[in-house]
Amino acid sequence: MDLTITQDGVSCTDPVWDALSRDLEGVLWETWAGLPTGKPAYAEELHPDRQRAAMESLSCAGCKCPASRSELGMLWVLPVLDHAKDTVWEGARTVTPPMCEDCADKAKLRCPRLRKGYVELRVREAELIGVRGTLHPRPGSGEEPDPAALVLYYSADLPFVVARGLVRELTNVTLVATGPTVP
Template structure:
């Protein structure tokens, strides 16, 4: 049950922002490969939330988040461009690395360079305070990404923003003592201040964007 839930979420991870495609193009650093498997990880319920029955120190990060277990074998099998590997996504988000080349993301006084999807129903001031799971980009990879798939141009914006690690995206559980039950409504994004985050099996780290300056769809 937990494996299916985790695997199902893995099918919906990368929203198509990695625009470099095909056997000759570079494979984004954060992309998951078909040879990287979601491992079965039996969950148990504790007083605070969920835990792995055989949990070890590598299963949680400094925020106390419980992370999905996915083997790390970049280059094994075929690249899955629309999915992100939890560990590499987390590393890129935490360190502000380019999601494509894993070098430092571009940064100036207006902030870091991001490429995010347009909101179908943006709130006033959007994208201020938007939560994103897609790591930033370096200038070169941003240009390649925007050029590589013109058909997606109307659906995204290039912007500069300051940011902070704000929470996580993943599978949410609820009490079902002794075994937790997954919510069946898909993946959830939770902020660090939300007590339910102890019931989240994290797949991706989120950052909140502040001080946004939209550069445009062209980069």
């Protein structure tokens, strides 16, 4: 999509496309080729439409059924990056939607990122706090776009982002298990 960037923010050059590409918060979303259906590809990132739907409704990232809930909260399985062994999971911000137990068990074995290491969390609260996407610099600033910016709602940067994923902040977190799972 062709973008126009002014001091007011970023927009699609085509005004119809612009209107179709915004969510209720007025945030502009990236449009990707391909259908947001089919089996999970365990790609680095979910298709934005699918990510957004799962994250909005707290449905499973894998199969779209309701995510697993227990008395400790909702099930989240997140990759542990090598450099983040000491990550504090309370207050973690993520673009990964929650999961049902079946999909979590499959993903731990099949997702390349989770096979390197994961944490299984139960989460009582997961507030939507913003989006991840490409943050475009103000015209004339001479800066480069940031392709992986986290932009919070009500941030002055929000009009300048083209979103690719909703971000939730996980609180009241219980660490249930860690991996990798050895098959």
